[in-house]
Amino acid sequence: MSLLLSLSLASVKTHFPRVPADDATSPSTYTKAHSFDQAVHLLRNPIDSIYSEWQLAHSLQNGQLDHAARLEIGLLGAAGPQGVRQKLEALRYARNWARHEAFWRAAPVPVHRVRYEDLMQYKLPTLMGVLAFLLPPEQLPSLSNVACIVSSREMGRFGRACVRGPRDQETLTGFRSPRCVFMADGARRRA
């Protein structure tokens, strides 16, 4: 997954390229077509990400993807007719993972690569690294406020209480998605 930044549009989250059909677009064409200046590339190990992708693809609920669903299937790709189908699908996802990784490796814009596992285990330093890549030094929020936001997210609340000044407000506004706004409002209602 990548977070792409451009001057005309604050940020775009994308899974591109996700399928072979996307191969017609080169990294150069893609970034130029959208005037992207830089990208944060979030990468998860293929064993967990492909397993998760397989579960997601097979967990349609009322026509919608259910990110939280988990099907009990035994070992993915084990012997048997179902296992053969699972294997073919997993191998296809593996080729997509390799293609996606190589695409962003070749992107002609500055790319800050983040492993999902590091983001989950070392939130504060990883997030500070992302912010340092995206923002000029004078716009960086203070370490204490980012730490406050990280800890409040871990407690299930958005870091609204951590906002102390215009710079923090600007940073939060720039990077939170509509979903985050919803989450913040939801947390406030529950509080």
Added chain:
Amino acid sequence: MYSWQTEQDAAREAYKSRKSPAFAAWDKWDPSLRVEVVRIVKAGWCRNGYDKLLEASLGRARATGVEDVCD
């Protein structure tokens, strides 16, 4: 032309629904398929240090079948 919608239902939020440790799905794969997958993604696997992360996550003593893929 691209178009997209933002998911507004917090219950369907991706990535945050679980906080699994790295390689939590390791034991949910058929071992031979797992090896085949790692060989396909070998370049990115090695470039991004997933060989070392796997070793750190599962323990050096555990046989994975892909110990030598980055050699």
